[in-house]
Amino acid sequence: MQMEKLYQEIILDHYRTPHHHGLRAPFDAEVHHVNPTCGDEITLRVKLDAQPDPRPVDGAAPDEQSLVVTDISYEAMGCSISQASTSVLTDLAIGRPLTDVLATLDEFTAMVTSRGKIDGDEEVLGDGIAFAGVAKYPARIKCALLGWMAFKDAAVRTAADKTQLEEEFG
């Protein structure tokens, strides 16, 4: 059976016991995404905070502020793949700089949409590497990306709002 390759134990564990589940306050943005082919839904909240950049690079001043993902909370209805991938996302994202998380998101997206051509970097993806098998089942790609795309949407909206606030009120 090929199914153990798709449904790796890590995925089933996250599905049975999703991490950071539930909707919490405070939050900056809340989005609702659906997978129109199967009707799965997610409501996801993001809290981003400006914090001193933990790893200033290229001579940036040590007090340079960057956005950090303080919290992701969600309620979702969906299959094991979508539930587990959202759970893994929260593990990978909470407490990390937004730019890093968006880079991880790009890596994850590239892997699951690659039809098996990109293995994914475990250093970057952590438990997310377990979703490599999804790439062989094109019908499941949207499942794996449901929570991630909701996060991206919420984070981009929040970041845009915060940047605008800064510009307007300095």
Place this chain on the structure above:
Amino acid sequence: MTGQLDVAPERLDGAALNSIRGDFPILERTVRDGKPLVYLDSGATSQRPVPVIDAEQEYVTGHNAAVHRGAHQLAEEATDFYESARERIAAFVGVGRAEELIFTKNATEAINLVAYSLSNATFSDQPAASRFRIGPGDEIVVTEMEHHANLVPWQELCRRTGATLRWLGVTDDFRLDLSADALSTVITPRTKVVAFTHQSNVLGTVNPVDVLVDAAHRVGALTVLDACQSVPHQPVDLIALGVDFAAFSGHKMLGPSGVGALYGRYDLLEAMPPFLTGGSMIEQVFIDHSTYAAPPARFEAGVPMTSQAVGLGAAVDYLQQVGMKVIADHEAALTGYALAELSAIPGVRIIGPADVVDRGGAVSFLVDGVHAHDVGQILDDAGVQVRVGHHCAWPLHRRFGIAATVRASFALYNTMGEVDALVAAVKDSQRFFGVG
């Protein structure tokens, strides 16, 4: 004996069923590393027998031309092929007057044709079209079990015209609520159109067309029947049913994709303004205005799909050779067996009527603790091809508070052994996910 059943079978089992399966080359293939194909998704699209493939090929290799144009020999032959298909397809659904059958690209387009033609009546300068005008205060009635194809076009018609959408609900036992109370509340003198499905693509429920037609006609409303799930699986006589319009699609009835049909009562079609406009559908064209051809040409703008129509003609010949009653009996046996076997599995719940009375061969179900998508994945790994999701009937799923179901759907070529494969794979999915 590919393509030619020497004698119409009395029932589909043993040699007769094997012979039919032999006509569908795709059923020979394997999937997912050598598993025999168990195709239980004919409700989404059916497979095509050799005579359908051959008919398309014969037309394309020997007679292809643009129909209803030109006076050369090929154009004449192509037109004959196309019009002969129209006559046979119309006759297959009980329609003796072939002009009452319009070719569309699919059933969705057929329903949109009616909806857009009705709203175009508001702007028509033809007095005959005035009877179709719809506006604020008018109501369009649908049901809660409609496929999106027989729902969204009516939502849009209401949005364009200011009419109000009403609907008949679905009861807890998966039937339309046709109580006197519900009928008289929903279908009223304000109702202009009653659009409903003959057979639910999710529940399998077969609706009592006569009750709805009576209720609609009592108030002077037009009826639009979605016959996509009935025409391929049981004898259907649209004239006897008394509906004003009906839509069905070729690819669900052993025919090609890219062709569907709208039946419309001739006196209605004759008075209706066109939907799509352009070549073929005109009577006279001047630089600033045009007049339109009689039906069906009025509703077939542009060069139509032709090899697909020819293929669909061959498909109805094939279905008729086997016999629709024989097919209906066979599918009822498969459905009854599947319902009994699936509902005997602890943790499996059928979403639809529990027996085969007024019920077709769409069997939707839930497996407690396993999402439909995950069930479908395990089934697929065993070679069992089913549909998962809301099957384009999202409001119906909402009605029952569920996001998605697994749907097995049958056609004439399915076997009892394939039902066994389905049942075994469902049990595998329970084991794999540690439930049941």
